[in-house]
Amino acid sequence: MTKxxxxxxxxxxxAGGVLLIVSLFLPWAGAxxxxxTGFELLTIGxxxxxxxxxxxxxxxxxxxxxxIFRADVSSNGAADLLGVVATILLAWxxxxxxxxxxxREIGVFLAxxxxxxxxxxAGDYSTLRGAPLFPRIDKxxxxxxxx
Numbered sequence: 001m002t003k004x005x006x007x008x009x010x011x012x013x014x015a016g017g018v019l020l021i022v023s024l025f026l027p028w029a030g031a032x033x034x035x036x037t038g039f040e041l042l043t044i045g046x047x048x049x050x051x052x053x054x055x056x057x058x059x060x061x062x063x064x065x066x067x068i069f070r071a072d073v074s075s076n077g078a079a080d081l082l083g084v085v086a087t088i089l090l091a092w093x094x095x096x097x098x099x100x101x102x103x104r105e106i107g108v109f110l111a112x113x114x115x116x117x118x119x120x121x122a123g124d125y126s127t128l129r130g131a132p133l134f135p136r137i138d139k140x141x142x143x144x145x146x147x
Contacts, residue, residue, distance in 0.1 A: 012121030017056030026107030
């Protein structure tokens with residue numbers, strides 16, 4: 001992956017993290033005159049989405065290089081994984097689990113767009129270019145030379 005591609009991916013991931021956090025304050029569901037924000041609509045999902053946004057921003061600020069619990073799991077990889085899970089959960093909420101009688105407002109769609117941006121920006125697509133699916137990791141937590 002070139003440095004330009006990495007830079008663009010990091011910018012997309014960071015923008016997605018900021019947008020996800022902002023979307024939690026916007027209207028998600030409307031019923032009559034009352035609008036409910038993401039924090040009001042979700043019980044524990046709002047905390048999960050806040051964590052996803054913060055991990056995405058943290059991955060950008062640390063350049064995705066710090067390991068999380070294991071040397072071969074970077075903060076960039078964690079942001080990617082959390083972004084994919086959040087995308088699936090939000091798509092499920094929008095399609096099947098939205099409160100009956102409530103209309104879907106702009107905040108829920110911006111949150112979905114943000115999670116897609118996080119997952120897409122933090123994703124490692126080097127395997128599509130021929131890199132090994134499971135690279136060898138040296139004792140320092142870096143990919144072994146030659147891969």
